[in-house]
Amino acid sequence: MAAIPVIQTDNLTKVYKTGKEAVVALKDLNLSVQPGEIFGFLGPNGAGKTTTIRLLLDLIRPTRGRANIFGQDANLNSVVLHQRIGFLPGELSLWKHLTGKQVVNYVASVRGDDGRMVKHANELAEQLDLDFSKKVRAYSSGNRRKLGLVVSMMHKPDLLILDEPTGGLDPLLQQTFNQMMREARATGRTVFLSSHVLGEVQAICDRVGILRNGELKAVERVDDLTHTNFQWVTLHFREAVAPEVVAQVPGVTEVTAENHSLKVRLSGDFDPLLRAVEGHYIASIQTKEPTLEEIFLAFYGNHGEQAS
Amino acid sequence: MKGSVFNEILRQTWPQMLYWGVGLGLMGLFIIVIVPDAAGLQAMTDFFARMPPFLLQAVGVGDDISFLATPEGFITVGFFGKMLTMLAVYPILVGLRVTLFEEDNGTMDMLLSLPVPRGQVLIEKFLAYTVTLLVIITLIFAGLWVGAQIAPFELNIGRLAVTSLNILPSMLLILAFTILMGAVIRGKKLAIGITAAFVMGSFMLDTLGDMATGSFAENVKWISFFNYYDSTSVMKNGIVWGNVALLLAITVVLLGTSLYFFQRRDVGI
Structure with missing residues (x-):
């Protein structure tokens, strides 16, 4: 039997009404x-990440659709789920006059x-x-x-919901954070984090x-997305080759020439590209996977509409 | 866990509670210290007797000018008559913290992400601020009691106590009204403005109603909650239970309405 999803949303939609205007913050x-x-939830500012998280936590109510957490309705069972x-939170506000x-x-x-929670909080603070x-x-x-991280993790929750968790952390602490998330996963816990920093998503x-x-x-699986x-x-x-030689090759969308090299962005098979440079002496070939940033831009750029 | 929010609010609010209580208590002590002797009270009463009735109403003397010739009358007019407008600032300030300010500064998101129902947050905060109001009123009475011990005349301590306690129902109503505004209205400035208008409007209506006999204001002054405070009657005759019951009933309705709205709406938008 398949495990019950930790988070399951069905046509979850949120429309904000301000006067006569209706803004769809999240659609189906x-x-x-x-x-x-x-699970990484990626998108630029205003994409609907925080709205989704606030709906999951029952801080705001859906216009339609529903969210289940651990198989229970996020609205009706919010206290038990919490x-x-x-x-x-992304914009973390704590009681400023308290230590x-x-x-x-x-x-x-x-x-x-x-x-036990305070004890674990002390351990996390030390970490x-x-x-x-x-x-x-x-x-x-x-x-x-x-x-904020200490407070969110002190009770060893089964589900961590983190909105832009590493904003403001230095690189060393980001490594510590990544390690903490991996440890959480290793103990069977689930992490749902939103981010626009694709590097951190790629890492964990x-x-x-x-x-x-x-x-x-x-x-997508992060690995699949990368490939x-x-x-x-x-x-x-061995000698300089004009960019025009490969510019019209199917699957090639960008060409840059530098010294005796041509760097191309290639979608699809290698064969048409290699056939196009037939007759030129190839000293070496290097391939590089796109970074998630580049994939991300691809989703939001030329291929954004086809990506779904 | 039940009581956590209540305890935290008490822990956070006790310094302000002490400032308010000690300040107003000292004011009560001061009022008793400056109560004139019998001849002085009579001279003051004679002076007021020459004033037109509407002016007497405006300064809070009321219809029974002979009451002013007693120390209790002087304390009622000089202290308890002004108390509602002075202390009203406190329940407005803390009432805005119940939901509105905490949503405005973002801490409500953190609080409501914990396993605590929205209604419990609201009720525990209301109860905590009610306790702080009780402490403030106790400190006010303490100041009056100290004054009564050093005064060269006899004061009815029991009446001082119930007249002090009589402040509470009106304060609870203001607290509940402010909470309702915070629960219903998203704009901080608008909520503050309406709450202030409610308190000042009620005061003006009650005062104008007393001043202008036979006017429209007199006919509708029953809608002002100030009308049911009536510290003069309490000092003379004891608690007016009908007034207390009405103010508390309205408080419960306002609080129930706040709960209804706060539990159903989006938080912190």
Whole structure:
């Protein structure tokens, strides 16, 4: 029997009405996140990522459709579900007049802590090198982010929902964060994180959903996504070759010439490209997978509309 | 866990609660200290007796000018008569924190992502602020009690206590009204404006109704909650239970309506 998805949305839609205007923030989102995976939710600002997260947490209510978490309705069972969810908002606001310790104690108290959550919060703070004694208003944005991470993870939730989690973290701490997410996955927990930083998604996510203008354009395994669409091919010749030689080759969309090399963006098979340069001495061929940034741009660029 | 939000609000609010309570308590003490002697009270009463009735109403003396000739009357007019407008700022300030300010600064997202129902957040905050109001009123009474101990005249301590306690139902109504505005209206400025207009409008209506006998204002002043505060009657005759019951009933209705709206709407947009 298939496992119940941790997150399941059916035609989840949110329309904001301001006066006579109606803005569709999210349209017919059908998404399924499986237990134990790290799912990346990608899209530029305004794509609908935060709206989705707020719907999952029952902070806002859907215009139509529904969201289930652990098989339960996210609206009707929100209080029970929130016991199993850890949340880090994108625009993190904590009680500024409290110290980090007081924030942890407050959240732990609301969660009905028996002492274990605060203990784990202290361990996480040590891991993230966070001083609990300062007031929130005295923290740098990076330290606030760390405190937010501690608060979201202190109760060892089955599901972590993180909105732009690494904003404000330095590269070293991003590595620590990545490690924490991998550890969470290793213990069977599920992570749903939104981001527009594709590098971090590439580093830790199993699957990725790409959102644009409130619509889910694609859901792919990160590995598959990296191997699809196109690749960069650099042909090194013994003598200079004019770019026009390969410009009309099927599948070639970009050509740049440098010294004795031609760098092309190739979709599809190699054979037409190699046939086009027949007669020129090829010293070497290099291929490079596109980065997720490039794939991302491809989705939002020329191929964006076909991607779904 | 039940009570966590309540405890946290008390923990966060106790300094302000003390400032308000001690400040107003000292004011009560000061009022008793400056109560004139019998001759002075009589001279003041004679002075007021020469004023036109509408002016007497405007300064809060009321119909029974002879009451002003007693220390209790002086304290009622000089202190309790002004108390509602002075202390009204407090329930407005804390009432806005129940939902509106916390949504505005984003902490409500964090709070409601925890396993706590929206209704529980609202009720626990209301109860916590009710406790702070009780403490403030107790401190006000404490100031009056200290004044009564050093005053060279006898004061009815029991009446001072119930007149102090009589402030609470009106404050709870203002608190509940402010919470309702926060629950219904998304704009912070608009919610503050309507709440302030509600309190000031009620005050104006009650005062104008007293001043202008036979006017439209007098006919409709029953809709002002100030009308049911009536500290003079309480000081003279004790608690007016009908007034207290009405104010508390309206408070419950306002709070219930706040719950209805807050549980059904989007948060923090």
